[in-house]
Amino acid sequence: MTAQRQEGNALRLGFATIGLAALLLCPASAALWAQGATTERIVVDRHTGLAIDGFDPVAYFTDGAPRIGEAGFEASAAGAIWRFRNASNRAAFVGHPEIYAPQFGGYDPVGIARGVPLQGNATIWLVAGQRLYLFSREDDRDAFAASPERYLAAARQQWPALIATLAD
Known part of the structure; x- marks a missing residue:
């Protein structure tokens, strides 16, 4: 193989490496863009309609930690479905969503x-x-x-x- 062909192959390999790196990074950048491109007034999961990924908003106050809510304790408010760990958390939220949301x-x-x-x-x-x-x-x-x-x-x-x- 001539020296000129070897240089051409090295250049093509370099472009291929850059292209592969760009393809691998595209999903990550697309995910970040999608996160920033949310258009709802209340952030909800587009597939489930759940607000805050199904976490109980009252638990942040009562337990001092995020806790996953349960399907048996749901309420609908502001176009979203909110889940709670128990009936009392659900009642507190329904009574004062402006405080807990x-x-x-x-x-x-x-x-x-x-x-x-x-x-x-x-x-x-x-x-x-x-x-x-x-x-x-x-x-x-x-x-x-x-x-x-x-x-x-x-x-x-x-x-x-x-x-x-x-x-x-």
Whole structure:
């Protein structure tokens, strides 16, 4: 094989390697884009209709931890299905969903403060000022915890414009 053909093969191998790397990274970037492209006013699983991945929103307050709810204890509110661990948690939520439901519809308040509706993760959370907040990343939760007033002021300012762009 000539030196010129060997160089051509090396170049093609390089392009193939770059192409393969791009294909492997595409699903990851697509998943991140899809997470940021949520369009509901309340974050719900599109397949099940469950809010906050089926976690009991009251348990964050009563147990101090996220707990999976049960299908036998469900309630419908704000276009979503909410699950609870027991009847008393369900009753507390039905009586005061504005207290127990995650603020900003389950979107990350740090993202909202930046004008970007990022879906919160039910396992990355914080109760601050007797309200539940979900975050897309632990770094966002930590930044929020260090200065909740700063992020809440910005998020409250951005939220009306953002919610107008989200579907009912």
